[in-house]
Amino acid sequence: MNRKTASLWVSGVLLLGATTAHADLPDEATLYKNPQCGCCDGYARHLEELGIDVTIVDNVELGDIKLQAGVPYGLGSCHTIEIGEYWIEGHVPMEAVTKLFEDQPDVGGIGLAGMPIGTPGMPGPQAEPYNVYAFSDQENEPFMTLEP
Template sequence: MNLKTTSLLVSGSLLLGATAAQAGLPDEATMYKNPQCGCCNEYARHLEEQGVDVTIVDDAELGEIKQRAGVPHGLGSCHTIGIGEYWIEGHVPMEAITKLFEDQPDIDGIGLAGMPIGTPGMPGPQQEPYEVYSFTDQEDEPFMTLEP
């Protein structure tokens, strides 16, 4: 390999690395939750295991946070997380969060309604598909389905 080819390969690798870093998870998040909710704390620990430093706020008015985030009525969960430019509602598995930050769609965030068994922070094995939705201005659309 000649010097010019080597330089091009190194430059290309650096460019690809920069693109991957931009698409990666942010290193900080803020979780808004009820102070008595233990599963939320487990979800925060899960994010921290992925390298995300989580600040927990357990004295906020969750209804106001969810409305500000654009979470559709009736599709809420026990916690709401601000991470990067997005909101994450509930116990969304990392596969969906990774896709969100890779694709970077023009939405407010993604969510998983309720507290499904087997999701990060919730004990037990996954028993049914997880229907992750995207949302913008209190309107939802399917984002992805995660099969057991």
């Protein structure tokens, strides 16, 4: 196999891997947010670019949704997403969301507190590690750390 053929083969394998990495994600999601929050719309657009049909709900009490989802107090963000059997709290990068659906742990969901720069919907470069947590029933534990 010559160098050009090998390069094309590796590129094809990587492309197929990227395509199947998101294959485990559900086709639909509901994003609950404040009506004035534009970065939440950016996160919804990011999900849509991955082929997920997103319904945006901006006329509910977010505190009630977070309580229903089991998000621990103090670890919330500007939006909460219901996707498949899980909840996603905030601007969680797709690497963590994909891992959640690949591993399917016995948790209510995963989250990333605040609105970190460099995450989907929050423009700019990642400046510090993202500490993604898993949660259930208002309790949390580390899920994964994404380094810059």
